[in-house]
Amino acid sequence: MATTTSFLSLPPEIRNRIYMFALTPSGVLEYFENDASSGRKSFFYAAQHGIVPSGHGHSNHDTEYNQLQYVNRQLHSETAGLELKYAPVLVFNGLPDPTRPGGAQALRFLMSVSLKRRAWLSYIVIYDTPALPHESFLRDTPETLTLLDQICSENENLCLCYHPPAWDLRPCLASIENCIFNGAMYALVLRGDDSARLFNPLRGFRMAQLLDDDDENYPLVVKQARAWRNTVSLKAVNFRFFPRIMDINGEQSIGPGELAYFYYDSSSVFSELADFQLEQWYKEGL
16 A cells, blocks of 8 residues: 655655745845834845845745745744855845945844854955945945954855945946046045056056045045045955946946947056056956
8 A cells, every 4th residue: 555755744854845946046036125113024035136135026025935934833833044054145225225325234234144054154245335425435434344244253164245335337438437537436435545646647556545535526436535534344255345347228237248448449548557456346346
């Protein structure tokens, strides 16, 4: 007489292998943070895109990715939070309110999970995207970045990729110049690096000279960068800052794409150091 074997009667090693297949997303998991006062839990959902943030209307923000944990008590005890172990990338961009700093959101999450689950994480992407990005140097606080840096130092297998608000790269000459200039500003403030002599019109210029100048006619983002000086000393090599790569329509792109064709056609207007530094920033970060 044939017997029926239930799923929960399978050996644990077989169940764990099934959980791995069931809870490994095909793309990234994006964080949706509910306020504690709402009585609803925060959760990850499967974003219908690559690492580029979806924004409202492009993904189902109402569907938590890990539904296995709600089947019964045993599955809850065995699978709750297990998606963190198998997700290749976790994205934090302030949702449901993308005007909130993504770094603070990621920090709240990281502080809420156990050290065991934190050790599962491999790649986190943070977007700090205000309504007017070029009028904001950083919306996260120095304390937030310092704590994220500390967590990265304690978790060497974790790579944290942070996209600041005033740093993007588009396929046009003015944007490339602006990206180099703002990159030098972030490098000085966040890493203490003022070694770059970047593009030809300002050869020999040092960013520290500009931030030491209290001229009130400078753009708001420069004034904010000046206020940030000497507030952080980030050391973790796995805490990286990257420019956002944008396409010709101003939409965020997954990779250099058309930017590469434009850039290499225009690279003669930049110094060799600027060419090298720009490529390093969008490939490796600072």
